[in-house]
Amino acid sequence: MPAFNTLDDLSADSRVLVRLDLNSPIEDGTPQDNRRFERHAETVRELAEAGHRVVLLAHQGRPGRDDFTSLGGHAEILADRVGRDVGFVADTYGDEALEAIDALDAGEILLLENTRMCDDELPEASPEEKAETEFVRTLAPLFDAYVNDAYSAAHRKHASLVGFPLVLPAYAGRVMETEYEANTAIATREFDGPVTMVVGGTKATDVIGVMDALDDRVDRFLLGGVAGELFLRAAGHPVGRDVGEMDLFDEQWERNRELIESVLDERGDAIRLASDLAYEGPDGERAEVPVDDIGEKETGYLDVGTTTVADYEPAIRESDAVFVKGALGVFEDERFADGTVGVLDAIAETDCFSVVGGGDTSRAIEMYGLSEADFSHVSIAGGAYIRALTGEPLPAVETLEAAAERRRD
Ligand SMILES: Nc1ncnc2c1ncn2[C@@H]1O[C@H](COP(=O)(O)OP(=O)(O)OP(=O)(O)O)[C@@H](O)[C@H]1O
């Protein structure tokens, strides 16, 4: 059982500051609805219907990246999912935000601006240092309680995640509660047959470190996405580099090169790499090329190829457990969904224990008509899910547990 307090322990008629994770894919500056809104809406609705004053914190993207936007669009999607009005103020702890918070009545909901627009938010620091920031010291006195529902950001030591539990009574939201229970159970279970991990996505740094940590618990890794191309580069293929406007590879290569080479050297027998890749052909169609035929990377590769999927499917079918983190291709574009959907279909057809992790990746399930019921657990977490797999501590969970401990003393 988790050692933190939950909404069942929250006093009535509270002014509650709630941290969600609404980090979403952004297309043309607009957030795309996804499972995170649906899951967090349950916590927000429960708090509002109980008569609490509900103020929400969330982040979007990272400074300098295209997906670093205001949360105005997120408020609209969340309101639709909650079925109640969700106010929005483009401020986090300035006068405009403080006035909007003060004006809230019981049962009302207000979303504040992207926490990563605050200078105090991102620099990784101890919870004690984060509790002393102007951001936390300004907002905390306005509330009776803090609720952290952002399991999928729980691996970050950011002010909105680890600062408030030191200065307010702190509770887990319903998403935090269910994700924590599912993911820690996964980390402790033992399996009789082969354990397979499918690794892809754009956050190669997250997943490569975990491959190193999981090496005694996973029998084989099936690679795609950005991580897969970086491993192909380490294996001597002229791919895994940035071309044109792309900035997904070179910086992550420099940061992870040595670890990739050592993991490949030590566990090469357990690591399956794509044998072909897909890209946009001259007429905009999906084109494929064997990796052995690539002389130089001249275009972005956007999916693993058909032969690779055919190679990965038997490995999945004979597995006792399959964990997925990250898509094998840009599945949002139907032309490049074959890798991700092919692997998900293969998993859905087995009765193995399966977990699909990744806020963006889990969107592929509903986009391509698969059912969550086909998988043991569909996590909306990415990096946090991966760290739970390896038993690594999640700073935001630890601060909730410490807060509960202080209240018991
Ligand atoms: N070869 C590729 N080139 C560019 N993007 C890719 C490639 N393969 C997969 N992707 C992108 O990876 C994304 C999913 O992986 P990503 O690591 O970003 O998120 P996630 O695994 O769902 O977890 P998180 O919750 O951390 O976002 C998809 O949006 C997909 O478009």
Ligand SMILES: O=C(O)[C@H](O)COP(=O)(O)O
């Ligand atoms: O989407 C996620 O993985 C979480 O929101 C964490 O986002 P980050 O990797 O930008 O901290």
